[in-house]
Amino acid sequence: MKRLLTFLLTLSISSFSLAPLTSHAKTIFPDRPLKLMVGYAPGGPADILARLVAQGMSAKLGQPVIVENRPGAASSIAAGAVANAPPDGYTLLWGPSTPMVMNPVLRTNLGYNPTQDFTQLGMIADMVLVLVANNSVEIQSLSDLITQSKANPKKFFYGTSGAGSAMNVAAEKLKFETGINMDHVPFNGSAPNLSALMGGDIQIASDLTVAVMPLILSGKIKPIAVMSAKRLEQLPNVPTVAETIPGFEFSTFQAVQAPANLPEPIKLKLEETLKAVVNTPEFKRKLIDLNFIPAYSDGASAQARIEKEIASYQIVAKQANIKID
CATH class of the missing domain: 3.40.190.150 (Bordetella uptake gene, domain 1)
Known part of the structure; x- marks a missing residue:
C-alpha cells in the first residue's frame, strides 16, 4: 500500500510539473507552415x-x-x-x-x-500612378493639359487599364480637382492601354509606374506628372500633380x-x-x-x-x- 501511494504521488508530481510545459508548447506560434x-x-x-x-x-x-x-x-x-x-x-x-x-x-x-x-x-x-502622354501631343506639363483641354473640349481622350481601376478613379479625381476636360477609354490591362497611347489612338494615359517606366526611359512616351506626394527617385525631373494642385495625391x-x-x-x-x-x-x-x-x-x-x-x-x-x- 505504501509503495502504491508513493507511486501515485510521484506520478501526480510528474504530471503537475509537465503541465506547464505542455501548455506552453501549445501556445508556440507558428508550429507549422x-x-x-x-x-x-x-x-x-x-x-x-x-x-x-x-x-x-x-x-x-x-x-x-x-x-x-x-x-x-x-x-x-x-x-x-x-x-x-x-x-x-x-x-x-x-x-x-x-x-x-x-x-x-x-x-x-x-x-x-x-x-x-x-x-x-x-x-x-x-x-505611384503617372500621367503620361503621346510624344506627338503638344503638352509638356499638367498646366498645358488643363489649359488646352478647357480650350478644346472633347479633344483629349485618356486611357486606363480598365473601367473602375485605380487609374480610372485617380484620373477622374484629377479631372474634378483641375477642370481637365477629357473622356475615358478603358482597356483590358496596361499593355493595350499604353500601346494605344503610343499608336496615337489616345493622347493621355493614367497608369502605374511599373508599367510606364520602361517606356518613359526608352523615350517612347513622355511623363506629364506623378501622383505621389513627392517626386520619384527614378523620375527626379518629373513634377508631382501637387506642385500644380496643392494637396493632390493618389497611390x-x-x-x-x-x-x-x-x-x-x-x-x-x-x-x-x-x-x-x-x-x-x-x-x-x-x-x-x-x-x-x-x-x-x-x-x-x-x-x-x-x-x-x-x-x-x-x-x-x-x-x-x-x-x-
Missing part, C-alpha cells in the same frame, strides 16, 4: 513583392510562408477566402488597394467587408492582412515580423528597384488609411458615375 494568399497570377509586380515578403517572414518565423495564387474577380476571391479562414494566423492575405479599397467602392456582393473582416498587419509599399498600396479576431499575441508577432522584414535599408532598396515606394506602417495605421480612402473614393466614384456591378 503559413499560407499567404495572393489574388493575382504569378509573375506580376504584386506577386513578386509578396514572394519577397514571404521569404523574409519565413526566415524570421522559422516556418515556411507559402504563397498561394488565387486570382479572379479583382482579388475578391482570395480576400473572401481569407476573411472566412480560421483566425489562427496561419492564413494571410496579400491585400493591396484593389480588394481593400477599390472593390468595396465599386462592387457589390463582395462576400467580405474590408474594414470588419480582417486584422490589418501592416502596409509595405505604395505604387495604390501593398499590405498584408489576417482574418478578423486574431489573438493579440499572434497579431503582435506577425506585425513585428512584417516590420522587421520590410523596414530595412536593403528591403527598401529592393522596393525602389521594383518601382515601388517604401511606405511601411503598422496595422492600426493601415486600418485608418483604408477607411479614409474608401470614404474619399466613394465620392469620386459617385461624381464620375463609376460602378462595376
Whole structure:
C-alpha cells in the first residue's frame, strides 16, 4: 500500500510539473507552415513583392510562408477566402488597394467587408500612378493639359487599364480637382492601354509606374506628372500633380492582412515580423528597384488609411458615375 501511494504521488508530481510545459508548447506560434494568399497570377509586380515578403517572414518565423495564387474577380476571391479562414494566423492575405479599397467602392456582393473582416498587419509599399502622354501631343506639363483641354473640349481622350481601376478613379479625381476636360477609354490591362497611347489612338494615359517606366526611359512616351506626394527617385525631373494642385495625391498600396479576431499575441508577432522584414535599408532598396515606394506602417495605421480612402473614393466614384456591378 505504501509503495502504491508513493507511486501515485510521484506520478501526480510528474504530471503537475509537465503541465506547464505542455501548455506552453501549445501556445508556440507558428508550429507549422503559413499560407499567404495572393489574388493575382504569378509573375506580376504584386506577386513578386509578396514572394519577397514571404521569404523574409519565413526566415524570421522559422516556418515556411507559402504563397498561394488565387486570382479572379479583382482579388475578391482570395480576400473572401481569407476573411472566412480560421483566425489562427496561419492564413494571410496579400491585400493591396484593389480588394481593400477599390472593390468595396465599386462592387457589390463582395462576400467580405474590408474594414470588419480582417486584422490589418501592416502596409509595405505604395505604387505611384503617372500621367503620361503621346510624344506627338503638344503638352509638356499638367498646366498645358488643363489649359488646352478647357480650350478644346472633347479633344483629349485618356486611357486606363480598365473601367473602375485605380487609374480610372485617380484620373477622374484629377479631372474634378483641375477642370481637365477629357473622356475615358478603358482597356483590358496596361499593355493595350499604353500601346494605344503610343499608336496615337489616345493622347493621355493614367497608369502605374511599373508599367510606364520602361517606356518613359526608352523615350517612347513622355511623363506629364506623378501622383505621389513627392517626386520619384527614378523620375527626379518629373513634377508631382501637387506642385500644380496643392494637396493632390493618389497611390495604390501593398499590405498584408489576417482574418478578423486574431489573438493579440499572434497579431503582435506577425506585425513585428512584417516590420522587421520590410523596414530595412536593403528591403527598401529592393522596393525602389521594383518601382515601388517604401511606405511601411503598422496595422492600426493601415486600418485608418483604408477607411479614409474608401470614404474619399466613394465620392469620386459617385461624381464620375463609376460602378462595376
